[in-house]
Each structure stands twice: as C-alpha cells, then as structure tokens.
Amino acid sequence: MSASRLRRVAVLVLDGAKPLDVGIPAQVFTTRASMPYEVRVCGAAPGPVTGGDGLSYSVSHGLDALAWADIVFVPGYRFPDRDDPPRAVLDALVAAHGRGARLAAISTGAFALAATGLLDGKRATTHWHYARALAARHPLVRLDENVLFVDEGSVLTSAGAASGIDLCLHILRRDLGVAASNHAARRLVAAPYRSGGQAQYVPRSVPEPLGERFAATREWALHQLGEPLTLEALAGHAAVSPRTFSRRFAEDTGYTPMQWVMRARIDVARELLERSQRSVEQIAADVGLGTGANLRLHFQRILGTTPSEYRRTFTRGG
Secondary structure, eight states: OOTTSOEEEEEEOOTTBOHHHHHHHHHHTOOBTTBOEEEEEEOSSSEEEEBSTTOEEEESBOTHHHHHOSEEEEOOBSOTTTOOOOHHHHHHHHHHHHTTOEEEEOTTHHHHHHHHTTTTTSEEOOOGGGHHHHHHHOTTSEEOTTOSEEEOSSEEEESSTTHHHHHHHHHHHHHHOHHHHHHHHHHHTOOSOOOOOGGGGSOOSSOOTTHHHHHHHHHHHHTOTTSOOOHHHHHHHHTSOHHHHHHHHHHHHSSOHHHHHHHHHHHHHHHHHHHOOOOHHHHHHHTTOOSHHHHHHHHHHHHSSOHHHHHHHHHTTO
C-alpha cells in the first residue's frame, strides 16, 4: 500500500462516548506532514453529543462523514449492553463497510459493530468487563476475551481503552509499515507492540510478583536480538529457572519465549527493510537470524509475504 495516499478517518461519537476512546484515534491519526491521514469527528448529527465521564462533545459532522471515510472508528460508550445505537447509525456503518471502508471499534464500540451484524461469524473482542454481555447479546460473534485486539480485515475490534492505542498502531503498521508505527509510538510514549492479552488486566486473587522482572527481561532481549538468545539466557536474566520462565512468560504474553524473540526479530527486520538499503542477508545477520534463507522462511511464516515484496510494498510511492 502506498504510504503517500491520503486516508480519510472518521471518529464516530455516540451518546455516552468515553473520552479516552475518542481521543486515541483522533490523536494518533491527526493530520500532520508525516501522517497521510485526515480526521473528522462526527456524530449521528452535527452538534452537541452527551459523552461519558462528565464530558460532552461538539461535533462538526454528521453521518455523511462515514460515507467519506476510508476508516471509521467507533469509540466505546456507556451502557452498551442496554440499547443499540440508532438505526440510522447502524445503516451508515453497514453502508460504509459495503463500499470498502474499514470499521474499527475501541472497547465497547464493539457492541455497535455487533449490532450491525457485520461481526456475525467473525472473531471479535471487547473490554473484559463487558465480554459476557456481548456474548449473550450477540451469540453469533466469536468472542475472544484474551487478546488486545482482533483484525478481521475490514472489521477490527479492541479491548479496553488503552488497547485502542495498540489497535491504532497495528493499523499504522498495516498502512505505512513498522517505521511509521514506531515513530507514532515514540510520540505517544507508548509500547510499539504489546504481545500480551487483556487477561493480564483482569483482577486476580493472587498477585503476580514477577511481572516487572519479566518486563525488564523483554526490554533487555530487545537490545540483544543480534546475539544468540536462548531460553536459558532469558531465564538467567530474570533469575528464575527455565521452566518457571517459560510458563510465566507464556501466561504474560501469550507466546513462548522463543516465539516472542522470533517475532521481535521479524519486527526489527521489517523496519530495516523499510528504512535502509541493506540486503536481506545483511538484515538477517543484524537481527540474529543468520542467513537470508532463514529470514525468508520465518518472514513468510509469520507475515505471509517475502522480505523483498514487503520492501517493495512499503517503499513504493513513499
């Protein structure tokens, strides 16, 4: 996808909209020289919208913005399990999707997408507090409670408000590549990629004292990707046994330690492909994969494309 094409983003503010959910896509995709996006904040009609948590909104655009947009964000809103959004809103979402727009829900915005029927038979997520309500209200949705976001191509959903950042950065990676999403993450002072699931944020009766230690080990590993990294080395840094490290790491992130290391290496390789002229062989050595053949193998397995095609995609027109 060409990085130079302007993409149009609509942020749909429904009654009771959560302030952080509204602000995340508006800020991430705000129009600036380095970001080929134009953002319009809209509602069911232009004018005031009563928000949640003591805030209200004055929006300049109505549902015409959904007919204009390439991406429509639906922020979370209060009491999503009580009433569906107005029929005109649901019809506008269906029409936008029908002409090719991507629909992306943050937190309880998933209820609005589910009410359109566009999530029927598809994987989706929402805030863990409302997961059972979504499953009961929309039983045809294949609910996944243990992820930060779900990408089903033209419909995307995310968990709680902060995971809206993860979803936005994921969309940036899809549209513009890893370098652009990492730049946005630095601007937001956010993690460029969180591999864990929202299960780690659900209240637990037993504290998890090793969480911070493992976070430090992941940070250390990111600076060692060009070197041999073994399970024993990772466990040694965390000062636990390899068996304990493997079990707890998988609980925290959803990946085995070596799966996580491989994905981190592929992410660094993606950025080098986008931002440098280094050969595939050189990049493979830089990220600790040894040979170009090894890089190609894992690149294809994880991303479904080749390093050369990836480079062409994210340098064409950039």
